[in-house]
Amino acid sequence: MASYNVNLHEVVYSLSNALDLVGVSHIHHGKRVAYMATEVGKQLGWNGPMMDDLFQSAILHDIGVSKTQVHKHLAELEWELEKDHCIVGHDLLQGCSLLSHLSGNILYHHSHWEVLERLELDDSTKLIANCIYLVDRVDVQTLREMAGGQDILLGKDRIWEMVRKNSGDWFYPGLVEAFMEVSKSDAFWFRLEREHVNGYLSTWLSHSGEKAVSFTELKKVVEIFSYVVDAKSSFTKEHSEGVAMLAHHLGREFALSEESCELLELAGLLHDIGKLRVPDELLEKTGSLSETEYCVMHRHSFDTYDILKNIRGMEQVATWAAQHHERVDGSGYPYMSGEHEISIEARILAVADVFQALAQRRPYREALPPEKILKILQLEADSGKLDRVVVAKVEKNLQHCWETSLLMK
Ligand SMILES: [Fe+2]
Ligand SMILES: [Fe+2]
Numbered sequence: 236m237a238s239y240n241v242n243l244h245e246v247v248y249s250l251s252n253a254l255d256l257v258g259v260s261h262i263h264h265g266k267r268v269a270y271m272a273t274e275v276g277k278q279l280g281w282n283g284p285m286m287d288d289l290f291q292s293a294i295l296h297d298i299g300v301s302k303t304q305v306h307k308h309l310a311e312l313e314w315e316l317e318k319d320h321c322i323v324g325h326d327l328l329q330g331c332s333l334l335s336h337l338s339g340n341i342l343y344h345h346s347h348w349e350v351l352e353r354l355e356l357d358d359s360t361k362l363i364a365n366c367i368y369l370v371d372r373v374d375v376q377t378l379r380e381m382a383g384g385q386d387i388l389l390g391k392d393r394i395w396e397m398v399r400k401n402s403g404d405w406f407y408p409g410l411v412e413a414f415m416e417v418s419k420s421d422a423f424w425f426r427l428e429r430e431h432v433n434g435y436l437s438t439w440l441s442h443s444g445e446k447a448v449s450f451t452e453l454k455k456v457v458e459i460f461s462y463v464v465d466a467k468s469s470f471t472k473e474h475s476e477g478v479a480m481l482a483h484h485l486g487r488e489f490a491l492s493e494e495s496c497e498l499l500e501l502a503g504l505l506h507d508i509g510k511l512r513v514p515d516e517l518l519e520k521t522g523s524l525s526e527t528e529y530c531v532m533h534r535h536s537f538d539t540y541d542i543l544k545n546i547r548g549m550e551q552v553a554t555w556a557a558q559h560h561e562r563v564d565g566s567g568y569p570y571m572s573g574e575h576e577i578s579i580e581a582r583i584l585a586v587a588d589v590f591q592a593l594a595q596r597r598p599y600r601e602a603l604p605p606e607k608i609l610k611i612l613q614l615e616a617d618s619g620k621l622d623r624v625v626v627a628k629v630e631k632n633l634q635h636c637w638e639t640s641l642l643m644k
């Protein structure tokens with residue numbers, strides 16, 4: 236098993252771009268929360284690992300939300316079942332050795348201070364969770380104030396009022412004090428705008444270094460995001476994981492290096508990450524898509540590249556994942572890549588994607604048996620769309636491919 240040099244902040248930050256896409260109408264929530272939390276933490280003199288934990292937890296705080304339906308509730312100050320996404324997020328991070336220490340911060344990011352202070356938790360968890368809660372509510376209120384193009388400076392008094400009013404019961408008074416101090420300037424509010432928040436966070440990222448992580452550790456981080464994608468629709472449950480395992484298996488059949496097979500597995504896990512932007516209704520739709528809906532659906536592999544392109548050390552993963560809808564005859568999307576631009580890994584991924592999707596039930600058809608899947612793949616190869624040699628490999632061990640794609644292996 237190879238080890239990979241990655242900047243964990245960068246991986247978390249880039250993949251969290253996908254979470255922000257779920258917002259559809261209010262993109263960048265996670266980033267604004269991370270920016271404000273970091274400012275409050277600095278004001279309180281936090282540093283070192285506590286700041287790293289605050290930054291990553293803030294970026295990831297809504298990881299338990301993949302459905303656009305649920306995301307709509309995040310814009311309410313309090314709503315029934317709000318704790319559900321905290322529990323889902325906590326459970327997701329628990330299973331990942333590089334991020335499990337953040338799970339408590341996520342679990343309590345909607346807990347009132349008066350409850351939190353009585354719990355048997357370490358102080359840093361209480362403070363980080365409550366800091367995220369405070370700035371998260373500020374962001375929600377900010378978006379309300381800015382509705383209809385209103386200048387944020389005209390609404391900040393009402394935001395301060397909400398924060399002060401809840402000091403002591405919802406929020407720890409020390410955090411409230413720090414927030415009031417950092418938000419005094421107009422610049423604090425201007426930095427919430429998209430380009431400023433991006434600039435602020437990129438500077439932060441450049442301060443943290445790379446570290447060597449094992450494939451298993453990296454895969455666990457990546458799996459969290461693939462789970463979030465697959466959880467968007469009941470029909471795509473385990474789709475990414477199945478594509479990943481089948482792509483790895485086919486990579487071996489082609490005697491690709493172990494590293495290429497591992498990277499192919501990561502590309503499989505992430506290939507549909509751009510789908511987080513697609514509204515749930517479209518993924519669940521039983522009838523055919525309208526022209527507009529088709530366009531929305533079609534841009535997901537382009538968005539996948541956009542999310543992955545800045546992770547150093549995962550450039551190949553980004554390229555292969557982005558090309559999973561490219562076709563050998565140049566008729567694919569979004570790049571319409573020609574035959575010579577599509578690597579063997581991207582061809583494998585394309586076949587694995589079609590195979591796994593056909594092996595699963597979809598809203599508009601039942602799951603297909605292996606023989607029928609092979610027939611379809613062969614037709615696609617005959618018409619010059621899928622790679623003929625890859626499809627021949629599938630034919631050679633059809634049953635094994637089928638079981639692998641459905642995670643029976
Ligand atoms: Fe949030
Ligand atoms: Fe796709």
Ligand SMILES: [Fe+2]
Pocket residue numbers: 474478506507588
């Ligand atoms: Fe897919």
